[in-house]
Amino acid sequence: MKAVLVREFGPIGQAAIEERPTPQPAAHEVVVDLRATEVNYPDILVMEGKYQVKPPLPFSPGKAGTGVISAVGSDVSGLCVGDHVAMQSEYGTYAEQIAVNAQNCHPMPAEMPFAIGAALGLVYQTAHFALIEHAAMKPGDTVLVLGASGGVGSASVQLARALGAGCVIGGVKGARNAELARAAGCDATIDLEMDNLRDGMRDQVRAATDGHGADIVIDPVGGAVTKAALRALAWRGRLVVVGFAAGDIPTIQANYLLVKNITVSGLQWSDYRERAPVWVQRVQQEIYALWSQGKLSPQIADTLPLAQFEKALERLKEGRAHGKIILEP
Ligand SMILES: NC(=O)c1ccc[n+]([C@@H]2O[C@H](COP(=O)([O-])OP(=O)(O)OC[C@H]3O[C@@H](n4cnc5c(N)ncnc54)[C@H](OP(=O)(O)O)[C@@H]3O)[C@@H](O)[C@H]2O)c1
Incomplete structure (x- = not known):
């Protein structure tokens, strides 16, 4: 072969x-x-x-x-x-x-x-574990997906939508990627290449959520984008570290976590594949069921x-x- x-x-x-x-x-x-x-x-x-x-x-x-x-x-x-x-x-x-x-x-x-x-397969599994297992997503939650036009990002947008998220916001680079993120199901997009991302991301997320902020951030991007996203989280927000597509591994200031009761967790999906294959099988059948219902494409x-x-x-x-x-x- x-x-x-x-x-x-x-x-x-x-x-x-x-x-x-x-x-x-x-x-x-x-x-x-x-x-x-x-x-x-x-x-x-x-x-x-x-x-x-x-x-x-x-x-x-x-x-x-x-x-x-x-x-x-x-x-x-x-x-x-x-x-x-x-x-x-x-x-x-x-x-x-x-x-x-x-x-x-x-x-x-x-x-x-x-x-x-x-x-x-892999990207939907990763997105599902990030949203449900790590971020404990509930219907109505506001979800900010970084790199929303990418593999894990677009799967996270579709799954968040399919599983009953409220507002879904995509962080993207450029107009073409914004179109893709909206096609995947984003209500709004944020340009990750804007000037002053540090304040701009928080301001735009608040503007899109009546001042609430994001309950969940799914982050496959890393670098300065992660630090800006942390500031866009709502009280008791959850940020899931999925990857570092931007190339830089961010450091996280613990005072942000303390002040707003924020939880940051790291996801390594392949560990679930090896340690909990039956759990992964159940999630895969759930993903297939959502596809059969026309909720994922x-x-x-x-x-x-x-x-x-x-x-x-x-x-x-x-x-x-x-x-x-x-x-x-
Ligand atoms: N933790 C896990 O279990 C797990 C599982 C799967 C993947 N991952 C990791 O997750 C990351 C993404 O994987 P993927 O399959 O989604 O990759 P992908 O399809 O290439 O998507 C990456 C996304 O990030 C964006 N991006 C890249 N650099 C950026 C920057 N400097 N600023 C803003 N956005 C930027 C890309 O936008 P452009 O297309 O415009 O560049 C794209 O939308 C990788 O690091 C991968 O190793 C982790």
């Missing part, structure tokens, strides 16, 4: 398609013939050796995908050859096949296209053959994806 192989950490252009042996399932695994692979920002960090988990070399990148089960390990129950599943893994989905722990597989609704199933910017992985990752890296890119092995 063909797979994208990273032989040493470095620029994404160093990886290449290679022929690999057909994977065999261990007792607790299934083999999935991948039909769609989700392209995610962390894939770039993993390939460059900048991610918190470094796979053993050589490896294939990619954390989520969908496909058809072609082999089942001896201890696996409840999954059969021919089942359509979504799956998540630490790495390995930029390939035609993958052997994966059966606990990390999710049966897909029969009518769901593979590309949609892949797009509803992942924006797919493009589907490309696996061989064009470099083009897909360059577009993501340069902020030119404008929606999810899916690779078709």
